[in-house]
Amino acid sequence: MPNRDDCLQLDAHDPLAPLRAAFELPPSVVYLDGNSLGARPRAAAARAAQVVQQEWGEGLIRSWNSAGWFALPRRLGDRLAPLIGAGAGEVLVTDTTSVNLFKLLGALLRLQHERDARRRVIVSERGNFPTDLHIAQGLARMLRQGHELRLVDRAEDIPAALGDDVAVLMLTQVDYRTGALHDMAALTRLAHERGALALWDLAHSAGALPVDLRGADADAAVGCTYKYLNGGPGAPAFLWIAPRWQGVLETPLSGWWGHAEPFAMEPQYRPDAGIGRFLCGTQGIVSQALVECGLEVFERTDMAAVRHKSLALTDLFIALVEQRCGAHPLTLITPRQHERRGSQVSWQHPQGYAVMQALIGRGVIGDYREPGILRFGFTPLYTRFIDVWDAVEALRAVLDGEEWKQERFQVRTAVT
Ligand SMILES: Cc1ncc(COP(=O)(O)O)c(C=O)c1O
Numbered sequence: 001m002p003n004r005d006d007c008l009q010l011d012a013h014d015p016l017a018p019l020r021a022a023f024e025l026p027p028s029v030v031y032l033d034g035n036s037l038g039a040r041p042r043a044a045a046a047r048a049a050q051v052v053q054q055e056w057g058e059g060l061i062r063s064w065n066s067a068g069w070f071a072l073p074r075r076l077g078d079r080l081a082p083l084i085g086a087g088a089g090e091v092l093v094t095d096t097t098s099v100n101l102f103k104l105l106g107a108l109l110r111l112q113h114e115r116d117a118r119r120r121v122i123v124s125e126r127g128n129f130p131t132d133l134h135i136a137q138g139l140a141r142m143l144r145q146g147h148e149l150r151l152v153d154r155a156e157d158i159p160a161a162l163g164d165d166v167a168v169l170m171l172t173q174v175d176y177r178t179g180a181l182h183d184m185a186a187l188t189r190l191a192h193e194r195g196a197l198a199l200w201d202l203a204h205s206a207g208a209l210p211v212d213l214r215g216a217d218a219d220a221a222v223g224c225t226y227k228y229l230n231g232g233p234g235a236p237a238f239l240w241i242a243p244r245w246q247g248v249l250e251t252p253l254s255g256w257w258g259h260a261e262p263f264a265m266e267p268q269y270r271p272d273a274g275i276g277r278f279l280c281g282t283q284g285i286v287s288q289a290l291v292e293c294g295l296e297v298f299e300r301t302d303m304a305a306v307r308h309k310s311l312a313l314t315d316l317f318i319a320l321v322e323q324r325c326g327a328h329p330l331t332l333i334t335p336r337q338h339e340r341r342g343s344q345v346s347w348q349h350p351q352g353y354a355v356m357q358a359l360i361g362r363g364v365i366g367d368y369r370e371p372g373i374l375r376f377g378f379t380p381l382y383t384r385f386i387d388v389w390d391a392v393e394a395l396r397a398v399l400d401g402e403e404w405k406q407e408r409f410q411v412r413t414a415v416t
């Protein structure tokens, strides 16, 4: 079993190690929550100042053209595309993941309705992130065409749920609680064989592992930029549409930014011919501009290298926790097989909330999800092997010393 020096050696030989310098991280913190909010690229502070001072302050309204603000959602989409196996002109950075899901699910349901009106079921997992399920429920209610959500409790039950009444299979590629990774190509193929379309949420996979949307023949996808892509709190999300559906799918949020000629100011909506039709209204430029700083870092490596380090970090974390905290009631809920694991490791503990607060008190930042789940995200761009060691030692101290029993660690905060 590796010791602390071995971890230092792993860092010394890590080809991704130099990328850590591209991020601002407090020296006293071990940050294992990049699956919720990525760390700040150093370049983001100067970029924010440039947008606010020069582009807004001096350029004023001219900056929509002169600083490229108007083109930003498409430009960022093109820059993000290689990370998810997409091509140019297929991706937009815009709105939130929830709003993008609404637009794409609405568009896919409409397409299916036109092809076969009996297909009115959306298949997903009960454990999917709540917003995905809530958006589907809201759309089904609004459409008043008899759409319904069919939820399965286990991934193995997905094939049986794909009957001839299914319109869309809507899944999150990496489970936000367990970190379990779906086989996107196999499930998409199955959905297609059954006449359904496949919509993927890449919130926990974009920037965390190689994603191949075109290779998997998926139909549409959404995802966050504020997690593994390090775009900043509340940074705009992204959406992707397969080439075969470009110009075919229609957005249910037909705002003026998706018009073929927004400044023709026509009363009649006429959609843009390409991906631009999935824009809705004016973009939050300050936040959007910062997404570029996160994407730039990925251009200094490749996703195969990111994946290689991610698996090494999560393997090490699992092994060390089992060895050094083995006496405590921790249950691993993340798959051990590499092909089934994203870039996070989750453990269940009867006092999970308090244990996580005590860990955060020691400067090791992960997060907590019901029921009793300690979540640790590993971002290969800036997480070191020594961080894994130090995190496990802190966890051991919290558990061996029963630090979590302190009153202050029982207090529930709004965001966990
Ligand atoms: C799978 C998944 N989808 C969507 C979201 C969030 O969407 P939004 O950015 O709209 O809050 C998250 C996390 O917040 C998530 O984990």
Ligand SMILES: Nc1ccccc1C(=O)C[C@H](N)C(=O)O
Residues within 6 Å of the ligand: 035, 036, 037, 129, 176, 203, 415
């Ligand atoms: N958007 C947030 C705002 C505040 C706190 C957390 C989030 C998250 O993104 C949570 C994440 N989606 C999760 O997998 O739980």
